[in-house]
Amino acid sequence: MNRQILLCLTLSALLACNIAHAEKADQDKPIILEAEKVSVNDVQQTYDLQGQILLIKGSIVVTGEDGHIQVDPEGYEFVDVKGSSDTTASFRQRREGPADEYMQGRGTQVTYNAKTEVLTITGDASLKRSLNMQMLDQLQGWKIEYDDIKERYRVTPPADAKPEDLPLARAILSPRRKATLEK
Structure with a gap:
């Protein structure tokens, strides 16, 4: 009986907790780079990428056509990827938590600062937060900034x-109570 009560309390605590940050395990994963051209400067800890970029670091996936990565002395990456006239740059990351929750976005330019966990998407930008393949939040605009912390x-x-051009931003946001209960 005590075990069932403990299990119920644990499940209740998990359902009541709506904290889902970026996947913390991503910080310790290696960077996998694919591109038509990669230039590496180990001394300055910079990477320049050109053509059909695919960057994978744990659950983070970034695509684009032209990119630059700078690693700071503490090991945090600053990623800046641009699309081309034919394609957009994109970002996808699994969020920490028990369910399949993802942040994914696209635009002309995608920047991600791993130290501050701030994602910025510029130029016909869109950003979605989904849970189990169900869209929870969706934003569109010229520039979208998301602070994960x-x-x-x-x-x-x-x-x-x-x-007269306004509104230039659009958001569809799911109620947090419903999203919490569905987890």
């Missing part, structure tokens, strides 16, 4: 946007 989205228009 603070779990905050920000969509901003281009600097030269005119008031």
Whole structure:
């Protein structure tokens, strides 16, 4: 009986907890790079990539046509990938937690700072948060910033946007209560 109560309390605590950050195991994974051209500078810890880029680091997958990676002295990566006139740059990462929850986005340019866990997508940007293949949140705009630590989205228009062009941002956000119960 005590075991059943403990199990129920544990499950209740898991359901009540809606904290799902980026997959922490990603930090310790190696970077796998594929591109038509890769230039590596071990002294400065920089990588330049050109043509059909595929970057994989744990659950993180980044694609694009032109990219640059800078690794800081602490080992954190700053990734900057651009698309081409024919393709967009994209980012996908599994979020920490018991379910299949992902953040995925695309745009003209994707930047990700592994130290601050801030993802920025620029140029006809879109970002989705999904759980078990079901879309929970969806954002569209010129520039989308997602801070994974603070779990905050920000969509901003281009600097030269005119008031008659607004709204330039769109968001569909699922109620957190429902999303928590479905986990």
